[in-house]
């Protein structure tokens with residue numbers, strides 16, 4: 001009775017930001033559990049590589065170009081998906097960026113606007129079209145927020161930025177509202193708030209704008225603060241994504257689940 005609880009056979013899934021980092025791990029994890037996975041990214045080469053890796057493990061995947069911040073690009077992608085598959089069962093809103101960091105009184109409007117267009121407007125644009133294709137339901141939408149949405153963090157220097165934290169808090173509000181609107185149709189909407197997961201390109205802009213000593217201070221500060229004492233990896237998140245995508249979580253909606261080695265459980 002319970003042996004197929006996590007299987008995703010005959011499900012069509014889309015992962016945005018699938019060309020690198022967490023999105024690549026999510027795509028491979030969903031494919032390994034039987035889903036057909038559309039790997040969408042503005043970096044088509046990266047998305048192609050993810051789809052090839054999924055196929056090498058006998059998964060079913062294809063790559064599509066999308067810039068989630070651009071309405072016409074999102075529409076083009078969804079038109080292709082509608083024509084090819086006619087439906088979508090699982091959406092992972094994962095595409096996101098971080099900019100260089102600074103305290104708020106020194107923060108640039110350009111970095112604020114650029115990030116909001118991808119991290120927040122992008123989630124709205126992609127989800128709006130996904131819902132139209134998911135109805136009459138069921139379906140599962142998983143939004144990638146961050147522990148940065150849950151509380152502030154100031155180890156004495158800028159390691160997080162106000163644009164990023166604000167966008168991810170917005171993703172959580174978006175998650176709860178959409179969950180409420182579509183619960184009757186069994187379209188479930190949940191958010192994951194990852195802590196510090198290494199091996200991705202997310203911090204590249206920050207790393208490029210600070211000295212090696214500052215990077216070392218940052219690494220030391222976060223490791224000291226994580227109760228489990230180490231960073232997660234993208235692969236560590238796959239179990240939670242498969243759980244939320246599958247029938248194993250069929251009565252779970254509107255939730256935010258931190259995946260953070262205990263970061264959010266303690267007072268630093």
Ligand SMILES: NC(=O)c1ccc[n+]([C@@H]2O[C@H](COP(=O)([O-])OP(=O)(O)OC[C@H]3O[C@@H](n4cnc5c(N)ncnc54)[C@H](O)[C@@H]3O)[C@@H](O)[C@H]2O)c1
Pocket residue numbers: 016017018019020021022023040041042043046066067068069094095096097098118122144145146147193194195196197198200201202
């Ligand atoms: N790595 C972490 O520790 C961590 C922690 C919390 C939240 N997150 C979130 O996880 C998500 C993935 O981050 P990551 O660490 O894998 O970063 P990453 O930079 O390695 O990967 C992000 C991917 O998103 C794509 N992307 C960026 N802008 C896009 C756009 N406009 N349209 C389409 N694709 C776009 C990039 O090309 C890239 O392939 C982000 O939303 C990030 O905020 C990551």
